[in-house]
Amino acid sequence: MCGIYGSTIKYSPKQVNxxxxxxxxxxxxxxxxxxFGQNNNTVILGHNRLSIIDLDPRSNQPLTYKHVHIVFNGEIYNFKNLKKDLTNKDYHFNTTSxxxxxxxxxxxxxxxxxxxxNGMFAFVIYDTKKEQLFGARDRLGQKPFYYSLSEIGFEFASQLASIQLYxxxxxxxxxxxxxxLAWGNIPDPLSIFNEINKLEAGYYFTLNLKTNQFLKKQYWDLPQNTPSFTGTYNNAKEELxxxxxxxxxxxxxxDVPxxxxxxxxxDSSSIAALARLATNSNIKTFSVKFNEKGFDESAYAQQVANHLNTDHHVINCNYSxxxxxxxxxxxxxxxPFADASAIPSMLLAKHTKKHVTVALSGDGGDESFLGYTRYKWMKQVQPLYKIPKPVRELAANIxxxxxxxKLKTLAKGLKCHSLNDLYLSICTGIDNSWFNGEAYKQINEINYLNHSNKNLLERISDFDLKTYLNWDINTKVDRATMTYSLEARAPLLDxxxxxxxxxxxxxxxxxxxxxKRILKDVLYQHVPKRIFNRPKAGFTMPFSKWFRSELKNYVLDNLTxxxxxRIPNINTKDVTTCINQHMNGNWNHYPLIWKLLVLKQWLDNNSNGYPVK
Structure with a gap:
């Protein structure tokens, strides 16, 4: 896993560096x-390498193979099988990468x-014969890809900051x-800058360097009409x-720990159990411990680690x-990115890096196996939406x-026009007057939520995988781990x-x-069921408490x-009311407060010289 950069703009070596x-x-x-380049076309390719496979300098990038040059971020997990097939077709290789x-x-x-x-990847290939750039991003968006295309030229990078410079x-x-403000992140293909975009997950592109024609194409999507599994539950459990x-x-x-x-x-216990099964070594495992009551799940991780006999490390999350x-x-x-669990994720990555260079995670289980608490809640309220809307509105007013x-939140939900609108409200938190506009509904991914051939749970599962997993979870994990040069791999996102x-x-x-019935039953073959007889917990910081205590002055000083x-599309008076409600303990508005703090910090660091359009 690495960072890539490239450009057809003629930056100086110092600027590229x-x-x-x-x-x-x-x-x-x-x-x-x-x-690189020919016929007056200059292509710059750059790379920051985190050495994982084939640590030899011969695998440094940009790497040249015949008439193509590449910069690549990620891992291809099935590369050995592909290499065998290609060797049989008379391809020869100089590295083991x-x-x-x-x-x-x-x-x-x-x-x-x-x-x-089969992997997580973002790469660009410069084909000198075709005078073409070819780039792609993995199916589920685990690796980031930003780009800018204008009459000046084309520029791409793993992170926006590299393009932003100069x-x-x-x-x-x-x-x-x-x-x-709606999603807590900036959805593909947008970025915070009008002139920079993200390549969507599951897409590739070509850029003709002679004509400057840029074309992108979707090569993978969630299956919509595939044949259903016809075997028994036990057959399915065995195959899974x-x-x-x-x-x-x-x-x-x-080639690293x-x-x-x-x-x-x-999810993470399943991965730890199967990783332990796949290796003869004593696997290292890592968890975070919070001192605040109701946030600390480290004891459960310790139970799993004890059963699997892993070399377990508990990381204390302290306030400072x-x-x-x-x-x-x-x-x-x-x-701007507002998932508060990014902070403990960064802390986990920081201390994990002291022991290993690669860490497996359990991301993806909730989306594919219907694990989020909100799925159960949606299933429970589904019958209510058979009641005529005027009757629901009357009950909501009472x-x-x-x-x-919590009852006020339920009341707002009952006023939603449909279950789909209710789910959008849950995902975005847009159920208050503080936000102006309907832009949060104008996303292409809404089609997954509205799919006519799937039931409610399958629709919201697909929607979450294309939105929450892609825009939020994968962004959070990539940035948190790469901050400390740690590679995260997610088997459940295969x-x-x-x-x-x-x-x-x-x-x-x-x-x-x-x-997550079937995933649990696979897990119970390796770890006792009794360890998991407890409510599902999230991976969050105790911000709701900190914003009323240690960070109260920080909030009030920054959100005057x-x-x-300065922030577009919000009602300042209503936002101030929300902040006061939180400080008084009458309402939990910490997601809104954190969202605004992050945006304010980003604007402070970046708004000089950049107009808002």
Whole structure:
């Protein structure tokens, strides 16, 4: 895992070096770039390397294979099988890395080769014969890809900050801020700047250097009409177990130490169990401990670690270290990003890096196997939406008059026009008058939520995978781990598991309120069920308490009326009311407060010279 950069704009060597140095934390083992080109076309390719496979300098990038040059971020887990097939077709290799295999596969299979890759990746190939750039991003968006295309030229990078440097024509996107206020992140293909975009997950592009024609194409999407699984539940459990074991095994391959993030929940415990099964070594596991009551799940992780006999490490999250990460947040998450669990994720990565260079995570289980608490809640309220809307509104008015904020939230939900609108409200938190506009609904991914051939749970599962997982979880994990030059790998995001889960009957995943049923039953073959007889917990910071105590002055000093007036599409008076409600303990508005603090910090660090349009 690394950082990539490239441009057809003729930056000087010093400027290119500075652009790569800005994100050198992504790959501190080697910084390298070179100029390529013919017929007056100049292509700069640059790379920050985090050495994982084939530590020899021969695998440094940019890497040249025949007439193509490549910069690549990520891992191709099935590269050995691909390499064997290509060797049989008379391709020869000078390294043991997966990077050369990408180049050979491109030459052999053309653009369609991307579908043969099982991995997380973002790369660009410069084909000197075709005078073309070819780039792609993995199916589920685990690796980032930013780009800018104008009459001046084309520029791309793993992080926005590298493109931003020396860019004189940027403007802050009011539309992106609106989306951020709703989603807590900036959805693909937007970025915080109007002139910079993200390549969507599951897409590749070509750029003809002679004509400057840029074309992008989707090569993968969630299966919508695939044949349903026809075997028994036990057949499905056996097949899932087989795929999961292989997904873990291929992600354990590295020439550096590998560990596992272990929260003690079903997903990470499944990965730890299967990783332990796949290796003879004593696997290292890592969890975070909070001192605040109701936030500490480390005891459950310790139980799993004890049962699996792992070398377990517990990382204490203290207030002072957390505050430092908050102050540095916008440097590493270089556009506004409001998932508060990014802070403990950074802390976990920071201390895990002291022991390993690669860590397996449990990300992806909730989306594919219906694990989020809100899924159960949506299932429970579904019958209410058969009641005529006027009747629901009357009931909502009565409930809203009660003093408890959770009941007031329920009342607002009952007023939603449909279950889909209700789910959007849950995902975005847009159920208050503080936000102006409907932009948060104007996303292409809404089609997954509105799909007519799937039931409610399957629709919201697909929607979350295309939105929350892609825009939030994968962004959080990439930035948190790469801040400390740690590679995170997610076996549950193996596309074979994602596709298999969508073939399964809903009852195999959610049965009589039992969420992640089949995944749990696979886990219980390795870890006792009794350890998991507890409510599901999230991975969050105790910000709701800190904002009323240690961070109260920090909040009030940063979110003054003057500061709030700088932010488009909010009602300053209503936001101030929300802040006061939180401080008084009458309502939990910490997600809104954190969202505004992050945005304010980013604007403070970036707004000089950038107009808002």
């Amino acid at each position: 500075n652009k790569l140095t800005r994100t050198a934390f992504r790959g501190p083992d080697n910084l390298q770039f070179d100029y 997966d990077t050369e295999v990408i180049c050979a596969a491109y030459l052999e299979y053309g653009e369609a080769f991307v579908s043969k890759l 860019k004189t024509n940027l403007s802050i996107s009011q539309e992106a801020i609106s989306y951020y 177990s087989h795929i999961l074991q292989d997904a873990c095994k291929i992600r354990l391959f590295a 590998v560990g596992v993030f272990l929260s003690g929940g079903v 270290e957390g505050l430092k990460l908050i102050n540095d947040f916008s440097y590493y998450y270089d556009e 409930i809203h008059s009660m003093p408890y904020y 596309y074979r598991i994602v596709e298999f889960a969508r073939r399964l009957p809903t009852g195999f995943k959610y049965h009589n309120g039992n969420q 009326e003057k500061q709030l007036n």
